[in-house]
Amino acid sequence: xxxxxxxxxxxxxxxxxxxxxVGRPVFQRRNFNRFVVRxxxxxxxxxxxxxxxxxxxxxxxxxxxxxxxxATPLGSLIIVGGGDTPIKVQERFVALAGGAGKAKIxxxxxxxxxxxxxxxxxxxxxxxxxADAQVVSLTRSEANSxxxxxxxxxxxxxxxxxxxxxxxAGLLLGSKALxxxxxRYLAGAAIGGTSxxxxxxxxxxxxxxxxxPRNAGxxxxxxxARGMQELAKGFGVFKGAIVDQHFMHRPRYNRLIxxxxxxxxxxxxxxxxxxxxxxxxxxxxxVLGNNYVKIFDARKARxxxxxxxxxxxxxxxxxxxxxxxxxxxxxxxxxxxxx
Numbered sequence: 174x175x176x177x178x179x180x181x182x183x184x185x186x187x188x189x190x191x192x193x194x195v196g197r198p199v200f201q202r203r204n205f206n207r208f209v210v211r212x213x214x215x216x217x218x219x220x221x222x223x224x225x226x227x228x229x230x231x232x233x234x235x236x237x238x239x240x241x242x243x244a245t246p247l248g249s250l251i252i253v254g255g256g257d258t259p260i261k262v263q264e265r266f267v268a269l270a271g272g273a274g275k276a277k278i279x280x281x282x283x284x285x286x287x288x289x290x291x292x293x294x295x296x297x298x299x300x301x302x303x304a305d306a307q308v309v310s311l312t313r314s315e316a317n318s319x320x321x322x323x324x325x326x327x328x329x330x331x332x333x334x335x336x337x338x339x340x341x342a343g344l345l346l347g348s349k350a351l352x353x354x355x356x357r358y359l360a361g362a363a364i365g366g367t368s369x370x371x372x373x374x375x376x377x378x379x380x381x382x383x384x385x386p387r388n389a390g391x392x393x394x395x396x397x398a399r400g401m402q403e404l405a406k407g408f409g410v411f412k413g414a415i416v417d418q419h420f421m422h423r424p425r426y427n428r429l430i431x432x433x434x435x436x437x438x439x440x441x442x443x444x445x446x447x448x449x450x451x452x453x454x455x456x457x458x459x460v461l462g463n464n465y466v467k468i469f470d471a472r473k474a475r476x477x478x479x480x481x482x483x484x485x486x487x488x489x490x491x492x493x494x495x496x497x498x499x500x501x502x503x504x505x506x507x508x509x510x511x512x
Contacts, residue, residue, distance in 0.1 A: 247361040247454055250411055251461070252371035254418040255335060256446030259462045263298055265451065269363040270330030273303025278330035280308050283344050284369040285336025292334050304330070316348035325353050328362065335368030339380050342373055342407060351408065364410055371444060372416050378407035379417055379432055397484045402432045411452055413502060414440045420467060421445045433469050434476055434484050440502060441469035448496070458500040468492035468500055468507075 249269045253262060270276035278299050282292035292308045299306035315321050325331075331354050333341060345351040358364050364374070372378050382403040404415070415436065417429040420443035433441040444450055445464035452458055460466045470490040477485035492500060497510030 245454060245456070246359045248358040249363050249454060250358075250374065250452040251363070251365040251449050252374055252411065252416060252418075252444065252452075253365070253367035253449040253462070254371065254420055254444030254446050254464075254466075255368035256419070256422070258295075258298075258367055258449070259447055260298075260302075262449045262461050264302055265461060266330060266332070266363060266365050267299060267302045267304045270304065276304040276330055277328050278304050278306040278332055279325065279328045280306060280332045280334065281341075281370075282308060282310055282334050283336075284334060284338065284341040284373075295332060295334060299332075306332075311344065311350060313344055313348070316345055316350040319349070322349045322353045325350055326357070328357070330363040330365065331357070332364075333366035333370030333373065335370055337381075338369040338373040338378055338407070339405060341369060342378070342405065346406060346408070355408075355410065358410060368418050371418050373407045374411040375407045375414050375416050375439075376409040376412060377404045377415060377436060377439065379403075379415060379428065380405050383428070397427045397430050397434070399431065399434050399478070399484050402428050402435070404432060404436070413438075414442050416442045416444065416450075418444050419446055421464065430469055430489075431484065433471050433489075434486055437471040437474055437476060440472070441467075443467040443469070456501070456503065458502065460494045460496050460498045462496055464495075466494045466498075468494065470505065472505075 251262065251266050251269070267273060267276045267278070270278055276299075280292050280295050280299070282289060285291070289308070289310075292310075296306040296308055309325075311321065354362075354364065366374060380403045383401060384403050415429065415432050417425050417432075419425065420429075422445070425443065429441045429443050433439065442450060442458075444466050445462075448460065448462035448464040448466060450458055450466050451461055458466075468491065470492070471486065474489045475487040479485070490505070492507050494500060494507065495509075499508045500506075501508075
């Protein structure tokens with residue numbers, strides 16, 4: 174690294190600190206060695222961080238963690254507590270799916286073995302409101318077909334009718350069809366369901382089956398007891414909640430509260446017949462229809478866990494919400510239509 178021009182290689186123009194020029198440059202190796210070591214250490218740290226990042230991303234747990242930080246869905250969810258779905262609820266769903274003349278809705282009847290007639294009626298109702306609706310009945314193999322996935326892409330709304338939520342989950346959980354529906358929901362499509370089609374939307378769903386709680390006699394199965402209700406994996410579209418339907422018509426306080434006590438991090442949602450809960454993109458829950466939605470919030474409750482079968486809990490918050498009410502799950506705040 175010789176330099177013969179004193180004007181160019183003067184300290185003012187030195188390429189590295191510590192260079193001195195007297196006729197010919199004299200190189201200070203100590204400073205240069207420090208520079209080389211620092212540069213080499215930086216490169217090693219850079220490649221080490223890249224390797225660690227690659228290992229984390231490739232680990233299966235990363236996929237689960239990424240779901241926790243997934244983007245907020247742009248679509249809306251409407252779940253009905255069974256019975257006749259009010260026309261105002263149907264109108265709202267069509268509007269959320271794109272509106273009259275634009276909405277294209279798939280109606281899934283698979284929760285029941287005898288739901289073709291009901292599904293046809295739902296299709297007729299949506300068509301009267303200006304939507305292009307059709308029945309889409311899938312087997313398990315069809316739900317994993319690439320052609321089915323392509324067909325589902327065209328819809329802007331997806332409606333699940335009543336029956337048995339376990340049957341519906343068994344057909345669609347883990348399928349390509351459900352994955353595509355969830356992607357469409359994240360992108361802005363509407364999802365709806367009634368009765369079993371409502372219960373299946375949560376991550377953990379009530380199956381409707383009761384199991385004997387610990388140390389309990391047969392007569393105690395009708396009480397509120399921990400470990401009494403069977404829960405299974407649902408679609409996971411409606412996060413942070415457990416849903417029960419036909420809530421007042423088929424008194425189901427005991428089974429929903431029992432489930433909430435077993436999973437206090439989840440908010441219990443009891444939806445009456447002819448009533449719907451709209452889960453909006455802004456995170457608010459809005460009540461639609463003719464009756465009530467009951468909320469059971471045990472996230473800050475005092476729950477006693479002892480050896481007995483009977484439940485012991487305090488400070489569970491309950492909200493009774495008629496149509497027009499909203500619930501902010503983050504702020505734990507209820508607003509009524511007249512507020």
